[in-house]
Amino acid sequence: MLYYLFDYLDRVYDLPGAGVFRYISFRSAIALISSLLITLVFGKRIINMLLKLQVGETIRDLGLEGQSEKKGTPTMGGIIIIAGILIPTLLFTRLNNVYIILMIVSTLWLGAIGFVDDYIKVFKKDKEGLRAKSKLLGQVGLGIFVGAILYFNSNVVVREKIVQPKIMFEQKGNIIDDMKSKDGFLFSGQNTKSTKTTIPFFKNNEFDYADLVSWAGDNKKYMLPLLFILMVTFIITAVSNGSNITDGIDGLATGTSAIIGITLAVFAYVSGNAIFANYLNIMYIPNTGELMVFMSAFVGACVGFLWYNSFPAQVFMGDTGSLAIGGVIAVFAIAVRKELLIPIICGIFLVENLSVMIQVSYFKYTKKKYGEGRRVFKMSPLHHHYQKLGYHEAKIVTRFWIIGIMLAVLSIVTLKLR
Secondary structure, X not given: OHHHHHHHHHHHHOOOOHHHHHOXXXXXXXXXXXXXXXXXXXXXXXXXXXXXOXXXXXXXXXXXXXXXXXXXXXXXXXXXXXXHHHHHHHHHOOOOOHHHHHHHHHHHHHHHHHHHHHHHHHHOOOOOOOXXXXXXHHHHHHHHHHHHHHHHOOOOOEEEEEEOOHHHHHOOOOOOOOOEOOOOEEEEEEEEOOOEEEOOOOOOOEEEHHHHHHHHHHHHHHHHHHHHHHHHHHHHHHHHHHHHHHOOOOXXXXXXXXXXHHHHHHHHHHHOOHHHHHHHOOOEOOOHHHHHHHHHHHHHHHHHHHHHHOOOOOOOOHHXXXXXXXXXXXXXXXXXXXXXXXXXXXXXXXXXXXXXXXHHHHHHHHHHHHOOOOOOOOOXXXXXHHHHOXXXXXXXXXHHHHHHHHHHHHHXXXXXXX
C-alpha cells in the first residue's frame, strides 16, 4: 500500500525521496526491519494475551530432560509470525504481482489449517488435533490451487535465452532492448509460458516437465498440467510436513526457516534481475524480484519470533506457524523454479522427515517379522534422538543451524558450480 502511495507522490508531485520505493533492495530492507519490529513489539503482547486465554501447550511424557518445564508454555505463536510476514508485505510490495498474491494466499491458507489444528488441541482438549486426513486435504487443496495458477496464469512466464553472434553487440547505433552478455547470449524479447525448472550441478541446468510426458502424443496437453500440479502438491505437502516435524525443540524450526529464507531471497533477486540472470547464465523469470520483499519480511518474522522462541521458549509457534512457514518455503521455491534444490536447501526438514519414515517403517517391519518392533533411532524425529543421547537441546539446535548454513551456502554455490 505504501508502495502505491509513494509511487503516486513521486509521479504526480515529484516528492523528493519518494522514488526510492521503486527499488526492490530498499523495500526489502524496510520490510525486514518492519517485520522485526512487529514481531518484537507486538509479540510480547500476543504472548501475554495467549497466557490470559490459557493457551498452554499440552506436553506428552516422552522421558526427555526438561520436558516437564515446557508444560503450560503458550502455543499458537505462529500468529506472531504470520502478522510479521503479512503486514510488511501488504505495505511494501506490489500487490498486483501474481507471485505476491500466491504467497499471501499460501500463508493464510496453511496458517488457517494450523490454527484449526491448534484450536482443537488447546480448546477442545483433543491431543490429536485436526485429523490427519483433513490436514492432508487442506495441503492438497493448496497444492492444486498453486499448481493451477503457476501453470495457467498468463503472468507466470520466463524469458528464453537465444545465442546471437558477438558482432551484433559491436554494431554502433544498434539499440538492444534486452540484456546482453559478453558470451553472446541475449534474452528474447518475448515472455513465454514454460514448465522448465532448474537442475543443480549441471551445465545446461534446465529441465522441462514436458519431457516426462513426451511419449503421450496428443494427450500431452492434458497430462502435462496434471503432472505439474501433482508435483507442486507433493512438494508443498512434503515441505510443510517437514517444517511441522522439525518444530520440536526451542528455536529449531524458526532459525532453520530464517536460514532457508535468506537463501531463497537470493534466488528470487538474481532470477528476477536480467543483469544477474545473464551473468550467472540462469533462467530469467520476470517479476520474481518482488518476491525478495516478501521473503525479507518472512526472515524478519522468523528472527523476531526467535527472540521469544529461543531456549527456554516463552512461546511455541504451534501448527499455526510451522505449517505456514513450510508452505511458504515450498511455494516460494517452486515460483522461482528452484524446487529441485529443496533437498539441499531444506536438508534439515528432509532428514527430520526421513527419520520418522525410517523409524516407523522399520518398527512395523520388525514387528511383523520378529513379533517385536525394533527401532533405528532412540526416538524420532532426529532431534529427539540426540536428546535421548544426552545432548542439551540448545546444543542440538545450534549444530542443526550450522548444518543449515552449510547447506544454504552449497545451494547458492550451485548458481555457478556446474
